[in-house]
Amino acid sequence: MKKLILSAAIVLGSLSMQAGNTIVINSVPQSVNVQDEYKEIDAVPAAIKTALDNAYPGVKLEKAYVNEKKEYKIEITVRGEKSTVYTDASGNILKK
Template sequence: MKKLILSAIIVLGSLSTYASMSTTSEQAMTVVSAQAEYTEVNADAVPPAVKTALQTAYPGAKLDKAFVNEKKEYKLEISVGDQKATVFSDVNGNWLKI
């Protein structure tokens, strides 16, 4: 009788090791925009230094839209031939990597 009770305890004990709770962790993803808010400006409002840098770096580029933020950084949507691109520049015409 002792062997029967002992074997039942061992079987039940081994089953309980597989009945562990599965925990799932929910990860909250927070997206932080590294770019500041840009407001659209007229192409005439873009400083000459930025226009010169644009023509030097991208000959034949057409300025489609221009945006500026409070740090006086410019977001320029340009087209060169049939390709479109967005580039970033500071007020002095230095290119920014964002």
């Protein structure tokens, strides 16, 4: 009887030793955001100023940038809250 219990323990022990650690390699895709380079400018076209005044009463222009596609990135302050607005040369708001 002792031999039966001992051999059962050995068999069960050897089965549990067969299970090994599996290594899982997570592959994370690397992505690069391509953003058009914006260059800081001193003055924005009058159409943009008018559009911003109409859209945001009491707006204050902090900084303005332009890229090669003539898209403008405007940093504004409205009632003490800072935000960034993207427009085209005609003053159409592209993204708030």
